[in-house]
Amino acid sequence: MSYVNDAIAAISTPPGQGAVAVLRLSGKDALTIAAKVFRGRQRPAEATPRVQNFGTIVDNSGTVVDQVLLTVFRSPASYTGEDLVEIGCHGGALVTRRILELLLSAGARAAEPGEFTQRAFLNGKMDLTQAEAVMDLISAQTSLALRSANEQLEGRLGGAITAAREDLLNVLAHVEAYIDFPEEDISPETGSALKARMEKVANLLDGLLATANRGRILREGVRTVICGAPNVGKSSLLNVLLGFERAIVSDVAGTTRDTIEEAIQVRGLPLRLVDTAGVHAATDAIEKEGIERTQRQLAGADLILEIVDAHLPDQTRITLPVDSQAKHILVLNKTDLGLHPNWEGTQGVALSCTAGSGLELLCDAIFDLLADGMGENSASMVAINARHYDCMSRARDYLTAAMAGLDNNDSPEYTALEIRSALDAIGEVVGKVDAEELLGVIFGSFCIGK
Numbered sequence: 001m002s003y004v005n006d007a008i009a010a011i012s013t014p015p016g017q018g019a020v021a022v023l024r025l026s027g028k029d030a031l032t033i034a035a036k037v038f039r040g041r042q043r044p045a046e047a048t049p050r051v052q053n054f055g056t057i058v059d060n061s062g063t064v065v066d067q068v069l070l071t072v073f074r075s076p077a078s079y080t081g082e083d084l085v086e087i088g089c090h091g092g093a094l095v096t097r098r099i100l101e102l103l104l105s106a107g108a109r110a111a112e113p114g115e116f117t118q119r120a121f122l123n124g125k126m127d128l129t130q131a132e133a134v135m136d137l138i139s140a141q142t143s144l145a146l147r148s149a150n151e152q153l154e155g156r157l158g159g160a161i162t163a164a165r166e167d168l169l170n171v172l173a174h175v176e177a178y179i180d181f182p183e184e185d186i187s188p189e190t191g192s193a194l195k196a197r198m199e200k201v202a203n204l205l206d207g208l209l210a211t212a213n214r215g216r217i218l219r220e221g222v223r224t225v226i227c228g229a230p231n232v233g234k235s236s237l238l239n240v241l242l243g244f245e246r247a248i249v250s251d252v253a254g255t256t257r258d259t260i261e262e263a264i265q266v267r268g269l270p271l272r273l274v275d276t277a278g279v280h281a282a283t284d285a286i287e288k289e290g291i292e293r294t295q296r297q298l299a300g301a302d303l304i305l306e307i308v309d310a311h312l313p314d315q316t317r318i319t320l321p322v323d324s325q326a327k328h329i330l331v332l333n334k335t336d337l338g339l340h341p342n343w344e345g346t347q348g349v350a351l352s353c354t355a356g357s358g359l360e361l362l363c364d365a366i367f368d369l370l371a372d373g374m375g376e377n378s379a380s381m382v383a384i385n386a387r388h389y390d391c392m393s394r395a396r397d398y399l400t401a402a403m404a405g406l407d408n409n410d411s412p413e414y415t416a417l418e419i420r421s422a423l424d425a426i427g428e429v430v431g432k433v434d435a436e437e438l439l440g441v442i443f444g445s446f447c448i449g450k
């Protein structure tokens with residue numbers, strides 16, 4: 001992979017007003033470009049790296065645009081690996097735009113989204129999983145998502161994958177050696193030793209693949225659908241979990257017609273909470289549409305919170321979609337009016353939305369059902385994303401084939417081919433697919449003159 005290290009510039013802080021804002025400039029000519037717009041005690045090219053320099057940004061006529069702090073990071077010790085300049089200015093929309101315009105007219109190009117991080121990856125400052133973790137970290141909404149992103153950014157996932165690649169490269173080197181000496185078969189001892197090493201990698205992949213659902217939940221949230229008969233308190237539950245009156249609550253059955261979605265967090269787990277129209281035999285066309293929407297929501301749910309009015313003797317229950325994989329919690333609401341004896345012994349969480357009681361129990365139940373080993377004290381919060389899943393499951397299939405190849409005493413060419421494919425697939429996770437590296441391992445670990 002190659003790229004032109006032309007200078008790119010962007011406002012790195014969000015638009016709007018703030019105390020300060022940061023602009024970034026990276027590339028071969030970053031220091032020369034910065035020199036054209038910055039006036040301070042030190043010129044950017046002579047500035048001590050990573051020390052802030054007070055100065056001003058001036059336009060072509062020498063008029064001061066803003067007072068700033070300019071910091072220089074010299075290649076390769078910068079985020080992008082290139083010469084990089086950060087300008088901390090006042091956080092006004094006009095000021096930041098003016099400075100950006102000056103940088104662009106001084107020779108920089110407006111950066112594409114993610115281009116600084118892309119350069120960091122291309123310059124080997126981070127692997128692909130770490131680059132992805134930067135985005136995960138920025139978009140994390142809950143403490144658990146943040147912890148997981150940080151672990152990935154530290155390189156836990158990338159490190160495990162790199163170690164697995166090295167193991168496989170080694171196995172491949174051994175298998176390829178047999179291709180060069182066709183008169184020799186792979187001995188049973190060598191075969192089982194090689195297979196054991198592949199099994200180790202396969203186990204690692206299986207462990208990581210099992211974190212895919214966790215990864216989806218942390219990145220997208222648990223799709224949680226509140227459902228039940230009309231008037232049982234669905235909208236009340238949404239409001240009380242949210243902490244403000246988002247949905248209309250009334251004693252008129254059929255108040256909620258459309259689905260309402262809000263994000264909350266439960267013990268660090270992100271939830272996308274959906275309030276739905278009460279399910280019953282409606283005659284009204286709008287209500288019918290609302291109920292159909294409820295059914296669609298149920299079909300895509302990770303978690304169904306089914307509510308009943310438990311001070312009544314009995315209640316119409318929801319029919320869940322037959323192929324539903326969703327977890328289910330029965331919420332016995334309105335217990336402030338008393339729990340009807342008919343519900344005694346029913347598995348569920350008793351609470352009252354109006355009195356606010358039992359909510360902690362509900363949060364505990366949700367967390368217990370969905371935490372999947374995550375928590376403040378869990379040792380590892382690694383959670384792969386959909387792209388990792390795709391690469392790793394392909395790698396896993398190739399490994400199965402390679403191990404079978406060894407078992408069946410297939411030709412080493414065949415086994416080597418499967419291992420290479422597994423390596424390529426695994427390499428995609430960290431963004432590394434490189435044939436030269438393999439040559440290095442083969443010649444490095446074998447005495448070929450023997």
Ligand SMILES: Nc1nc2c(ncn2[C@@H]2O[C@H](COP(=O)(O)OP(=O)(O)OP(=O)(O)O)[C@@H](O)[C@H]2O)c(=O)[nH]1
Binds near residue numbers: 234
């Ligand atoms: N006593 C008591 N009343 C409640 C409780 N929760 C909700 N209610 C009342 O029950 C009525 C219906 O509440 P909603 O939250 O609108 O019920 P819903 O299930 O969303 O109703 P629809 O949208 O019409 O299907 C309102 O009058 C609420 O104040 C509770 O815990 N105790």
Ligand SMILES: [Mg+2]
Binds near residue numbers: 234247256
């Ligand atoms: Mg409602």
